[in-house]
Each structure stands twice: as C-alpha cells, then as structure tokens.
Amino acid sequence: MTVSSRNVTLAPRLTAAVLALGALLGGCANRSTGGDTLAFGADDVRERHPIVLRDAPRSLDVFVGRAGGALDPRQAEDVASFAREFRRSGKGGLVAEVPTGARRDYATQDTLNGIRTALTRGGVSPAVLSVRSYPVQDPGLASPIRLTFASLQASVPHDCGQWPTDLGSSNFRFSSSNAPYWNFGCASQATLAAQIADPIDLVRSRDEGRSDIVKRMNAIAKIREGKDPSTEYRQQTPQINSTVGGR
Known part of the structure; x- marks a missing residue:
C-alpha cells in the first residue's frame, strides 16, 4: 500500500485544527x-x-452671602430638609464647619444663625449643633458652612x-x-x-402593617351571601378614539 506524501503533510495540520477547535468549544462550557x-x-x-452597609457622612454646604442676613428661601428649605433627614437616619450629633479668615465674620455669623432657625423648622434643636472652624485657603472662592452627620448607608x-x-x-x-x-x-x-x-x-424586612378589619369583614360578608368579594371599579374609562376624535 502506497501512502502519498500529500496525505502525510496534511495530517499534522488537521490535528492542529481539531485541537484549536476543541479549545474554542471548551470556552463555551460551564466553568467549574x-x-x-x-x-x-x-x-x-x-x-x-x-x-455593604457602613456608617458614612452626609453633608450639606450652606453658602455665606456677602451682605449677611437670613438665609435665602432655597438654602433655608435645604437646611430644613437636611434636618428632617438627620432626625430620620442620623447617628450621633450634627456638626457645622465654619470658615475663618475670609474677612466675612459678620456674614458668616448671620448665616449660622439662619441655619439654627432652619434646623428648628426641621424639628432639630440647635443645641445638638456643634460648631467647628476651618481655615480658608483662597478668600476669592466661596467658603460654605458645611453641615455633616453620620448615617448608615449602602454602597x-x-x-x-x-x-x-x-x-x-x-x-x-x-x-x-x-x-x-x-x-x-x-x-x-x-x-x-x-x-x-x-x-x-x-438586612431584614419590616413588620406588617395593621390590617383593614372593615374591608376584611365586608369581604367575608359577601362570601357568606354568595357574592363576589372582589372590588369593582365602576368608573367609565373613555376610549382613545373618542377622546382624540375620529373625523
């Protein structure tokens, strides 16, 4: 029997192709x-x-106006909302970091007083507010009063x-x-x-709320009378073609 040299040459190439195809198909299999x-x-x-859950800070920057005075409506509402969030999820105290060295001490003090008033609106006593200071590096940039408290956060x-x-x-x-x-x-x-x-x-589910006894008893009464206890909505919903117009 005579074997041609052409078949002998193709055998290694065919083997290599089969091995490469097997490697590619192996990548589609489940990895275990x-x-x-x-x-x-x-x-x-x-x-x-x-x-994961961790205790992380929540902050609000309240910007100090040049002329001082009370907070503008936007910032007053922001502080009141921040106070309500502190009541709901805050841990520990509430800290106000006040800028110093910007030559706006009077305006800063007016802003701090406005913050205390807005905190009261949000249900937080100003007595829980601790005041700290930080130096201003560039007086030409806005230096806000930063309110911060710690709360449990997911991230x-x-x-x-x-x-x-x-x-x-x-x-x-x-x-x-x-x-x-x-x-x-x-x-x-x-x-x-x-x-x-x-x-x-x-981490855990909440307790179930109080059941509606009146609705439950009405449903039981309908079942006893042989009626359908499901809710029926009798409001008529207009058809789309009637509202758009079919002329």
Missing part, C-alpha cells in the same frame, strides 16, 4: 474549577460587587470602572473562558445601593 474563579472573579455579581465597597483584565484577544485564556469581565454589574449594584431609602431593608 476554582482556578478560574480566582483568576477572573466570581460569576455572581453579588459576590463580585457586594452591597459598593470599591470603585467601579476597573479593568484588571484585557477584554481583547491579548489574553487567550480569558477570552476563551466564557467568564464575565470584572467590571460587569458594578454600576447596577452601585445604583441600586444609592436608591435604597433605608439600608436596613437589605
């Missing part, structure tokens, strides 16, 4: 080894970018936008691993954490 997890991070976005424990692995073809092992890139889901987790009104809701 611990080495991949350590190299690329966890597949679950909640493990890669967890939402991602690291910054988003990190790319530890090249998404291109330079890293063949990552490109063929079918693994999500590290930054995937970070922005979604950070946005979800910022939208939570009460971070404790992530």
